[in-house]
Amino acid sequence: MSAPLICPSILASDFARLGEEVAALESAGADWVHVDVMDGHFVPNLTIGPDVVKALRPHTRLPFDVHLMVAPVDPWLEAYRNAGADVLSVHPESGPHLHRTLGRIRELGARAGVVLNPGTSVGILDEVIDLVDLVLIMSVNPGFGGQKFIPASLDKIARVRQRLDAAGSKATLQVDGGVTADNAADCVAAGADALVAGTAVFRGGPSTYADNIAALKGH
Ligand SMILES: O=C(CO)[C@H](O)[C@H](O)COP(=O)(O)O
Ligand SMILES: [Fe+2]
Secondary structure (H helix, E strand, O other), X not given: OOOOEEEEEHHHOOHHHHHHHHHHHHHOOOOOEEEEEEEOOOXXXXXXXXXXXXXXXXXXXXXXXXXXXXXXXXXXXXXXHHHOOOEEXXXXXXXXXXXXXXHHHHHOOOEEEEEEOOOOOHHHHHHHHHHOOEEEEEOOOOOOOOXXXXXXXXXXXXXXXXXXXXXXXXXXXXXXXXXOOOOHHHHHHHOOOEEEEOHHHHOOOHHHHHHHHHHHHOO
């Protein structure tokens, strides 16, 4: 089993020092920077606009993995791509035409991700699998960091892994919400390639980031 990609969610970082925080993640061994975009409508929280992503871009060479919790989502794709997003992930519930949205993300030159909420069936993947570079399984209901991992997510990870393998898809399988050093290995054993973690990376301050990331990787 190879070590998973670790994608710290800057939702849990010190917003007063965001530039330094993303630079510190790179030095600490993070693989991607996960950016949670919330609109106060699709989810009950309001976070990071494209201008903030643009301002952060010069502070690290790590890929920006942008999780869009915004409805309607289509009008925002280009702005986040132009701001420096490498991955754009969307919820099927955030627009009327998921197939078109994923195609548009690829047209913009980004990797296209689809996000499955705890209440969203994995079956939708079958309809768009050829357009998907990443599947993000939410292991909490979206909107806030610091929530508890929903145990049934492990079975869902395994079911998505099976579907991706059966289709010959090379899409990254990412898990997001309540991921800690205690459940990271279970997520990887179930088939995850990439783990998002906010609280588990940032909670001890910058001097702990490298150890926190190593623990999530299983070292
Ligand atoms: O998408 C998200 C919430 O909607 C966040 O990425 C997620 O909650 C990460 O935070 P934590 O690791 O603290 O759960
Ligand atoms: Fe997220």
